[in-house]
Amino acid sequence: MRRASLFLALVGLVVLPARAQDGTQPTMAKNAILLGWDGAHRDHVKALLKEGKLPNLQQLISEGTLVDVDVKSGATDTKAGWTQILTGYRPEVTGVYNNGRFRDVPAGYSVFERLRTQYGADQIATGAAIGKKGHCGEIDPPFKKPLTAVEAEAAAKPAAKPGKKGKATGQPGFKGQQRGRVVEENGQKFLVFEGSPYYTMHNNVDEWHFGLTEDEKVGAKALELLDKYGRKPFFFFVHCAEVDHSGHKHGEPSPEYNAAIISGDKQLGRIVEKLKQLGVYDKTLIYVTADHGFDVGGKGHGNAPYVFLGTNDKQVIRGGTRADITPTILDRLGVDLAKLTPPLDGETLAKPATKTAEDEHLVKQRGAKAKPQGEPGAGGTKRKAGKKAKAAAAP
Numbered sequence: 001m002r003r004a005s006l007f008l009a010l011v012g013l014v015v016l017p018a019r020a021q022d023g024t025q026p027t028m029a030k031n032a033i034l035l036g037w038d039g040a041h042r043d044h045v046k047a048l049l050k051e052g053k054l055p056n057l058q059q060l061i062s063e064g065t066l067v068d069v070d071v072k073s074g075a076t077d078t079k080a081g082w083t084q085i086l087t088g089y090r091p092e093v094t095g096v097y098n099n100g101r102f103r104d105v106p107a108g109y110s111v112f113e114r115l116r117t118q119y120g121a122d123q124i125a126t127g128a129a130i131g132k133k134g135h136c137g138e139i140d141p142p143f144k145k146p147l148t149a150v151e152a153e154a155a156a157k158p159a160a161k162p163g164k165k166g167k168a169t170g171q172p173g174f175k176g177q178q179r180g181r182v183v184e185e186n187g188q189k190f191l192v193f194e195g196s197p198y199y200t201m202h203n204n205v206d207e208w209h210f211g212l213t214e215d216e217k218v219g220a221k222a223l224e225l226l227d228k229y230g231r232k233p234f235f236f237f238v239h240c241a242e243v244d245h246s247g248h249k250h251g252e253p254s255p256e257y258n259a260a261i262i263s264g265d266k267q268l269g270r271i272v273e274k275l276k277q278l279g280v281y282d283k284t285l286i287y288v289t290a291d292h293g294f295d296v297g298g299k300g301h302g303n304a305p306y307v308f309l310g311t312n313d314k315q316v317i318r319g320g321t322r323a324d325i326t327p328t329i330l331d332r333l334g335v336d337l338a339k340l341t342p343p344l345d346g347e348t349l350a351k352p353a354t355k356t357a358e359d360e361h362l363v364k365q366r367g368a369k370a371k372p373q374g375e376p377g378a379g380g381t382k383r384k385a386g387k388k389a390k391a392a393a394a395p
Helices: 002-015 042-050 055-063 078-087 111-119 149-155 215-229 242-250 255-278 322-332
Strands: 031-037 065-070 125-130 143-146 181-185 188-193 207-209 234-240 284-289 306-311
Touching (some): 055 284, 078 111, 111 125, 215 234, 234 255, 242 255
Parallel strands (some): 031 234, 125 234
Antiparallel strands (some): 065 306
């Protein structure tokens, strides 16, 4: 009997999750890095892979997989995209519908906060290195500002339209206030701004860096985070912005757009090399994805729902939607998704799908329904004339 008891005790030590010294807090057995290539259309990614121009992504997916990710709810823009990716919720839950309609994401909803709650803020490291200055990473706080009669009158006028030399200033008439909505309470008018999506989120992260602009700077910051925290369990979000910037400036069918994707691949290589130097690559899951693609032949992404997920995670077995990224990460890092409140809209890609993807919401831009610009396939995205799109040769 004593031998049997001893055997069961030893088995328990093997199968039970590792716990902290006080016996109450589980430890995170694996690390994870979410690497974003903002605006990377999956047809371009696949074409560049075929041409051998993304060697680091190719090596990563040779260890895991490459699957298709579609946008089924929310706009195909940056705010809606990264908010959904970092939370696993539809806009109806987060309040972030697009770049112009948004709010501070409710406390506790982000992947950072979920992991901190599960494992303890002092037991894991979390960080973000973000390329964009706006729409991803900015941390403007909520405010409520009483308006004078003059300000209220000015705020009632239509917002200024962008000109050739400047951008729209939002509500005109009072300096410095470019965002918010006017509400009236007991005869007094207020300007109310509900905050950037990342304001509360960033307060629950060890280090939050945004506005880095260049991919090289983003990669350098990611390496700094790894040097500082890489010897303890960690989750980092690394966001490269040059693909999106190049698409807006040069267009989707341009060598510059492809060169920016190649730049993102270079940062992936730098990160992998650092992980190997630290001796933690074998226990680090890397997920490479995008918030949206790009309009075929255009310089925008009003209707660009086709992206991807490339990973060294061997447990990923299928494609899905933007909302499935965080559930996948949480599931693979040991979080019980069934216990999360509110229930996630997405589900892990490491298991078969159990529900229709986010109720199959149509992608919307400025409140209007958008028609798909073709369906993805091995040959590319269909253009209006039915021709298949090919990635322009990168320099």
